[in-house]
Amino acid sequence: MTSAALLSPDDAILAERAAEWRSAYIHIPFCARVCPYCDFAVVAGQDNLVDRYVGAVLSEIELHPRWETLDAVSFGGGTPSRVAPALLGMVIERLRERFGLQNDVEISMEANPEDWHAEYSEQAAEVGINRVSFGAQSFDDEVLDRLGRVHRSHQISSAVRTAQATGLAVSVDLIFGEPSESIESWRRSVESAIGLELDHLSTYALTVERGTELSRQVAAGAEAPDEDDQADKYEIAIEASLAAGLVRYEVSNMAVVGQACKYNLSTWAQGDYLAFGLGAHGHIGGLRRRNVRRLDRYLSEIDAGRRPTAGEEAVMGWSSEIERLMLGLRRSAGVILGRGGSQFVADPRSQPFFEHGIIEVVEGRLVVIRPLLTDAVIREVLDLSEPDGAKEGDC
Amino acid sequence: MQTRNFCIIAHIDHGKSTLADRLMERTGAVTEREMRDQLLDSMDIERERGITIKAQSVQLRYKAKSGETFLLHLIDTPGHVDFSYEVSRSLAACEGAILLVDAAQGVQAQTLANAYLAIEAGLEVIPVMNKIDLPAAEPERVAEEITSILGGDPADILAVSAKTGEGVEELLEEIVNKFPAPTGDPDAPLRGLVFDSHFDTFRGVVCSIRVVDGSLRQNQELLFMATHERHNVAELGVLTPHVKPVQRLDSGEVGYLITGVKQLDEIRVGDTVTEVGVELPEPLPGYLEPKPMVFAGLFPSDGDDFERLREALEKLQLNDTSLLWEPETSRALGFGFRCGFLGLLHMEIVRERLEREYSLDLVSTAPSVAYRVTQTDGTVIEIRSPQDLPDQTMRTALEEPYVRAMIIAPSEYTGTIMELVQKRRGEMDHMQYLGPERVELTYHLPLAEVVFDFFDNLKSRTRGYASLDYEPDGYRESDLVKVDILLAGQSVDAFSAITHRTKAPEYGKSMVGRLRELIPRQMFDVPIQAAIGSRIISRETVKARRKDVLAKCYGGDVSRKRKLLEKQKEGKKRMKMVGSVEVPQDAFVAALRVDDGPK
Numbered sequence: 001m002t003s004a005a006l007l008s009p010d011d012a013i014l015a016e017r018a019a020e021w022r023s024a025y026i027h028i029p030f031c032a033r034v035c036p037y038c039d040f041a042v043v044a045g046q047d048n049l050v051d052r053y054v055g056a057v058l059s060e061i062e063l064h065p066r067w068e069t070l071d072a073v074s075f076g077g078g079t080p081s082r083v084a085p086a087l088l089g090m091v092i093e094r095l096r097e098r099f100g101l102q103n104d105v106e107i108s109m110e111a112n113p114e115d116w117h118a119e120y121s122e123q124a125a126e127v128g129i130n131r132v133s134f135g136a137q138s139f140d141d142e143v144l145d146r147l148g149r150v151h152r153s154h155q156i157s158s159a160v161r162t163a164q165a166t167g168l169a170v171s172v173d174l175i176f177g178e179p180s181e182s183i184e185s186w187r188r189s190v191e192s193a194i195g196l197e198l199d200h201l202s203t204y205a206l207t208v209e210r211g212t213e214l215s216r217q218v219a220a221g222a223e224a225p226d227e228d229d230q231a232d233k234y235e236i237a238i239e240a241s242l243a244a245g246l247v248r249y250e251v252s253n254m255a256v257v258g259q260a261c262k263y264n265l266s267t268w269a270q271g272d273y274l275a276f277g278l279g280a281h282g283h284i285g286g287l288r289r290r291n292v293r294r295l296d297r298y299l300s301e302i303d304a305g306r307r308p309t310a311g312e313e314a315v316m317g318w319s320s321e322i323e324r325l326m327l328g329l330r331r332s333a334g335v336i337l338g339r340g341g342s343q344f345v346a347d348p349r350s351q352p353f354f355e356h357g358i359i360e361v362v363e364g365r366l367v368v369i370r371p372l373l374t375d376a377v378i379r380e381v382l383d384l385s386e387p388d389g390a391k392e393g394d395c
Numbered sequence: 396m397q398t399r400n401f402c403i404i405a406h407i408d409h410g411k412s413t414l415a416d417r418l419m420e421r422t423g424a425v426t427e428r429e430m431r432d433q434l435l436d437s438m439d440i441e442r443e444r445g446i447t448i449k450a451q452s453v454q455l456r457y458k459a460k461s462g463e464t465f466l467l468h469l470i471d472t473p474g475h476v477d478f479s480y481e482v483s484r485s486l487a488a489c490e491g492a493i494l495l496v497d498a499a500q501g502v503q504a505q506t507l508a509n510a511y512l513a514i515e516a517g518l519e520v521i522p523v524m525n526k527i528d529l530p531a532a533e534p535e536r537v538a539e540e541i542t543s544i545l546g547g548d549p550a551d552i553l554a555v556s557a558k559t560g561e562g563v564e565e566l567l568e569e570i571v572n573k574f575p576a577p578t579g580d581p582d583a584p585l586r587g588l589v590f591d592s593h594f595d596t597f598r599g600v601v602c603s604i605r606v607v608d609g610s611l612r613q614n615q616e617l618l619f620m621a622t623h624e625r626h627n628v629a630e631l632g633v634l635t636p637h638v639k640p641v642q643r644l645d646s647g648e649v650g651y652l653i654t655g656v657k658q659l660d661e662i663r664v665g666d667t668v669t670e671v672g673v674e675l676p677e678p679l680p681g682y683l684e685p686k687p688m689v690f691a692g693l694f695p696s697d698g699d700d701f702e703r704l705r706e707a708l709e710k711l712q713l714n715d716t717s718l719l720w721e722p723e724t725s726r727a728l729g730f731g732f733r734c735g736f737l738g739l740l741h742m743e744i745v746r747e748r749l750e751r752e753y754s755l756d757l758v759s760t761a762p763s764v765a766y767r768v769t770q771t772d773g774t775v776i777e778i779r780s781p782q783d784l785p786d787q788t789m790r791t792a793l794e795e796p797y798v799r800a801m802i803i804a805p806s807e808y809t810g811t812i813m814e815l816v817q818k819r820r821g822e823m824d825h826m827q828y829l830g831p832e833r834v835e836l837t838y839h840l841p842l843a844e845v846v847f848d849f850f851d852n853l854k855s856r857t858r859g860y861a862s863l864d865y866e867p868d869g870y871r872e873s874d875l876v877k878v879d880i881l882l883a884g885q886s887v888d889a890f891s892a893i894t895h896r897t898k899a900p901e902y903g904k905s906m907v908g909r910l911r912e913l914i915p916r917q918m919f920d921v922p923i924q925a926a927i928g929s930r931i932i933s934r935e936t937v938k939a940r941r942k943d944v945l946a947k948c949y950g951g952d953v954s955r956k957r958k959l960l961e962k963q964k965e966g967k968k969r970m971k972m973v974g975s976v977e978v979p980q981d982a983f984v985a986a987l988r989v990d991d992g993p994k
Contacts, residue, residue: 025950040951076951204946227916231941252946267950281951288954313954326957330948352975356918374944376918379964382957 009249009260010332012365018265023072024095025263026057027277029295030082032112036148036213037175037206041279041293042078049295053278054087056302060276061094063307067274067284069100072263073107079135081111085120089127091276099274106131106262108171114151116159121166131261132163133171133200139192140185143178147206148213153192160196169259171200176237177230178206179223186233187240194244199259203237204252205230231372251330251371268327270320279310286320288313318386325366325381330374334367341366343387349380397463398647399574400605402470402485404513405495406503406862410525414495414557415453415469419636421563422455422467452488452603452649454633457567465571468649470590470603472509484664486516487680488590488605488649491574493566494545498524498532498554502540502829503862504803510544519574520545521553523566528556540830577607577647584673585609587644587652589619589666592659594713598630600656604644604668607679611644611652616671620678621663625671626654659713687719687735688796688867689742689846690779692760692889693749694731696969696980700755701730707753708732711745718745723780727889727973728758728983733780736762739846758983760889764842767794767870781891784877787928794870796842799824802853804861806834811856819844820895839868843893878903878932880910881924885974889983899925903933906986913982916940921976 007014030050031042043049073095075088092107101107108131109124116134124132138144139153156172163170172193176186193201206225208215218224238248246254250268253261266273267283275282279293292298292310301308315323321340328335335341344350345361353359358370359377368374405411455467472485486492492513496506513520522541524534538549553569555562579586591603604611611617615628630653632640644650656662667678695704708720719735736742742762749755765779769792778784784793800821802812806828816823816838824837840849845865853861878899880890890910894902903925910923914937925933948956970977 027951205942207946227940227942234942251944251948264949267953268948273950275950279951281953283950283953290954315954323953323957326960327948327953352918358918372942372944373918373940375960375963376940376943379960379967382961383964383968 006258008257009247009253009255012333012363014260015249015265015269015328015331015333016336017269018262019269019271021071021262021266021269021271022068022099023074023263023266023271023273024070024099025074025076025273025275025277025280025282026091027078027275027280027291028075028080028083029053029078029278031077031079032082032150033148034213036217037209039209039212040078043278043295046295047082049299050083050087052299053295054083054090056299057091057276058094059302060307061091061098063302063305064098064274064276067099069102070095070105070274071102072266073101073105074261074263075107075109075129077110079112079115080109081115081120085123085127085129088124088129092128101128108133108169108261108263110135111159112151113155113159116162118162118165121162121168125166125168129168131169131171131199133173133202134159134163136172136193137175138178138181138185139189140181143181143185143189146178146180147175157192157196160198164197169199170196171202171255171261172196172198173202173204174237175204175206176233177225179225179229181233183229183232183236187236190237190240194240194246198246198256200253200255200261201237201241201246202253203234203241205234234372247332248371249332251374268331270324270327286314286316288315322382322384326378329366329368329378329381330371332367332371334362334365337361337364337366339387340381340384343384344381347380347384349383353377353380396466397571398466398468398577399491399570400468400470400489400577400647400649401491401493401570401574402472402489403493403495404472404486404506404509405525406497406500406505406509409495409497409500409503409506410557411472411495414493414523414525414555414563415471417557417560417563418467418469418567419453419455421560421567422457452634452651453636454639454649455635457571459571460568463571466648467570470649483512483516484590486513486518487665488588488603489518490577491519491521491570493570494520494522494541495525496522496537496541498527498534498537499529501533501537501833502544502803504801504864505862507544507801507803507835508864508866521566521569521573522547523553523555523562525555525557527554528559528561536830540833543829579606579646580608581610581646583608584676585611585615585617585668585670586676586679587611587668588679589652589662589664589668592662592664594659598653600654600659600662602652602654602662603649604652605649606644606646608646608676609670610646611650611668613642617654617668618671618675619662619666619668620675621666622661624656624661626656629653629655659716664716686867687717687737688764688842689736689738689762690765691734691736691742691762692723692725692728692731692780693720693734693746694725694728694758694760694889696756696758698729703753704732704749704755704757707749707755708734710753711748715745717741725760725888726885727887727971727978728760729971731758735779739850758889758980759987761892761987762846763893764796764846766796766875766893768792769794781877781893782888784893792872793875794872795875797839797868797871798842798845798865799868800838800840800845800863800865802836802838802861802863803829804834804836804857806832808857808861809834809836812836812853812861815849815852815856816840819849840865841871841873841895842867876927878906879926880906881922881926882910882914882973882976882978883919883921884924885976886926887973890986899927900932903927907933907935909986910982911935911937913985914976914978917976919975 029041029043031044034044107128109129110133113134136156137147160170208218241254245256248254249260272284278298281290289312290310292308298308325335325340358373360367360369368377403411452470457467458464470485470488494510524537534554538552542549586608588605589602595601617626633650712718717737720732723731723733765777768790769775770790821838821840827835874896875893876896876899877893879886907923907925920939921937923935924931970979
């Protein structure tokens with residue numbers, strides 16, 4: 001078997017192997033302030049609840065039935081770096097006790113650059129964190145201001161170098177397309193990030209999500225991100241990254257060989273993962289489950305000894321096949337055609353996509369070769385109906 | 396008992412229905428408790444738009460100051476230009492007409508048009524100024540205007556406020572004193588004029604009838620002279636305004652007649668009824684059937700609603716024989732109907748009723764007129780849709796309908812009106828001052844120029860002060876061309892238009908520009924072109940979509956993102972495919988909207 005470490009991030013073998021990995025997601029909702037574009041389950045100014053919250057997460061892990069050994073653990077947020085490494089370490093230990101951790105387990109956390117000091121970095125490494133993803137967003141202080149971020153660009157470089165010195169794999173998140181961000185500003189942000197010799201880079205188009213401060217501003221007449229501007233910037237990022245050895249393996253994600261994010265690869269492979277914490281979503285054996293999104297509810301459910309489930313949805317049979325395509329098509333490696341992919345390729349609705357060079361079939365896999373138009377393809381795939389007479393033996 | 400048959404004629408919004416209500420209230424026909432505003436307007440749309448569509452009649456009893464009690468038949472008339480034929484049919488049932496003029500607005504185009512109709516029909520006219528309670532009322536000026544048309548002394552013009560009731564008593568006295576009693580021979584064979592009809596779900600066709608000679612009685616066997624149909628009288632009655640069956644209607648009386656006929660088109664409005672078995676009398680002079688002047692395609696937004704639209708049109712036609720329709724197929728809009736209307740307002744009302752009463756979501760094409768085409772073989776055909784226009788090599792002449800348009804406005808707007816009419820290829824017929832500050836302008840105009848937002852333009856240029864009335868004025872040969880709109884090389888039939896050659900570039904540019912804004916970006920560049928034949932006169936391009944992907948889709952939002960994309964897909968399904976181009980339904984609506992059409 002080829003070691004994952006030697007596979008290119010966009011390798012089909014890696015993409016499929018990820019389906020077998022088992023992971024856990026832990027949500028840390030605390031933030032210094034809420035960014036105007038953010039629609040995640042977050043709370044600001046409630047750091048006094050951190051200890052209690054982590055205690056609740058530990059209890060939630062206890063409440064979960066025993067499961068398989070974990071290949072990946074991901075702390076997301078919110079801002080996990082608002083929480084002391086020792087507390088994160090307690091969560092990691094609890095996961096180890098309850099489920100077990102593989103020897104080569106990936107344990108990643110999201111962090112804000114301004115939180116990342118040498119001491120924090122060393123402690124994080126000590127408790128088992130081996131990968132950190134910085135919410136850098138931009139290397140242009142003016143753009144950072146408009147994105148509502150408190151850190152300065154120099155803090156990003158400093159945080160990245162500190163993490164690298166501690167031996168962590170480092171990823172950086174950037175956001176492009178803030179309406180007043182110039183092309184030059186974006187190019188400098190990309191080049192600055194690449195110049196830090198990253199293991200991994202994520203570039204996200206600024207998106208106006210419903211219910212956010214940004215959406216209210218746009219509704220009130222503020223300029224919205226421009227599609228063409230974002231397309232230009234996306235292409236700049238992909239090109240510059242590739243030249244620096246960062247290979248795009250999903251719409252918004254690039255990595256050097258061996259550093260694709262295991263947890264995320266697993267989710268795009270429709271793999272199984274546990275979820276703990278506020279508003280967290282898990283997926284086991286076709287059952288998608290989500291936790292409550294309100295902090296007080298979350299805490300009181302745990303106090304009452306109940307799992308804080310807000311809802312569940314079984315995704316089975318044809319629906320699951322379609323979901324497999326929807327997730328897999330976001331990857332550069334695409335998806336094995338399978339029943340759904342074969343049907344799509346045979347359906348007249350796929351023809352314009354072939355004609356316009358948007359999709360291709362490569363070695364039995366359906367691949368989106370113009371990632372910026374992925375959703376146009378996915379929308380058609382979602383609309384496929386199950387072929388007649390094929391329903392048996394599917395579930 | 397003496398009878399007086401009369402109607403009220405007025406420009407739209409001059410208070411006709413309010414006055415009718417007040418007359419009913421003053422004569423005790425309705426109690427105050429029953430009094431709904433504008434009792435005669437029973438349809439919602441009439442109530443909302445403040446206009447009356449179907450003529451109705453009510454019977455009132457009035458005890459005059461002389462002590463004598465009179466039977467009054469008030470026949471309601473529509474107040475809009477599109478319905479002038481309905482005005483004429485109402486006039487034929489009357490001996491008198493109240494010409495109602497808003498004391499603030501003064502004489503308007505339809506005031507004149509209706510006054511002329513009444514005078515031509517030989518009616519006694521009582522001019523009345525309404526709304527004298529308004530602060531803006533100028534009774535002296537308006538009285539001058541009225542007398543400049545009808546003659547007489549301004550001091551004799553009655554002034555009323557239908558709203559407050561002021562002057563209504565005096566008006567009732569005038570009605571019984573000035574309007575002549577109906578002439579007719581009670582002993583002669585029956586002659587009754589069918590001046591209106593409507594369909595009632597429970598009772599079938601109900602005719603409004605004016606008995607001229609003889610009498611109409613329960614169970615009588617009738618002959619409808621124009622259709623040669625025989626029917627028995629099933630029910631006779633009057634509206635008081637409550638339905639009140641009676642045993643007979645005598646010479647001079649007005650009421651309703653039910654015969655058991657179920658189909659509205661079996662009764663011809665204007666027909667004369669007589670009794671079977673008597674010597675046939677001369678039929679009464681009828682009226683010309685109204686002819687649709689404006690045509691447009693109506694298509695259901697959802698193709699599945701085609702049958703429902705057909706049923707709705709059938710039902711509407713039960714009460715509106717002037718509405719014509721025939722199936723039409725559009726590549727862009729699917730299956731629908733080409734409909735003929737009396738005018739723009741008629742079109743709007745029909746559309747609104749279809750949408751409101753039948754819950755249909757409709758797309759209508761740009762209104763068009765009927766063109767006359769002389770083909771190379773010498774035959775002349777009439778086309779109602781641009782798609783039907785024969786190729787240039789197959790025709791020798793193309794004629795368009797003209798109207799004689801009467802515009803009344805404050806004289807300060809004369810210049811701006813002239814400018815507008817000139818742009819619309821109008822030719823002045825004459826100009827006449829109605830008073831020192833009001834002018835009447837008469838033009839010959841192509842109907843096509845009038846139906847396309849002319850009235851809106853006139854209103855906005857004159858700050859709402861101008862009024863318009865028009866009547867058919869024959870056909871004239873014009874230099875007309877068909878402009879096609881092409882999306883990605885494919886002609887979109889719904890957007891084709893016949894225009895004057897000089898107007899073609901403007902139409903093309905405007906449609907292309909609008910569509911450029913309305914058509915969402917697709918996976919490929921979409922050229923939008925306007926063409927006359929194979930000659931492109933205007934072009935724009937909708938650039939291909941470059942980004943259509945969510946930035947993030949992680950473990951945490953799989954279900955949510957899926958639902959979002961599925962919802963977007965549902966939205967796309969509501970689009971119409973024109974060749975390979977997805978066009979949102981509302982793009983058709985917006986592109987074809989008349990009110991902000993090419994200026």
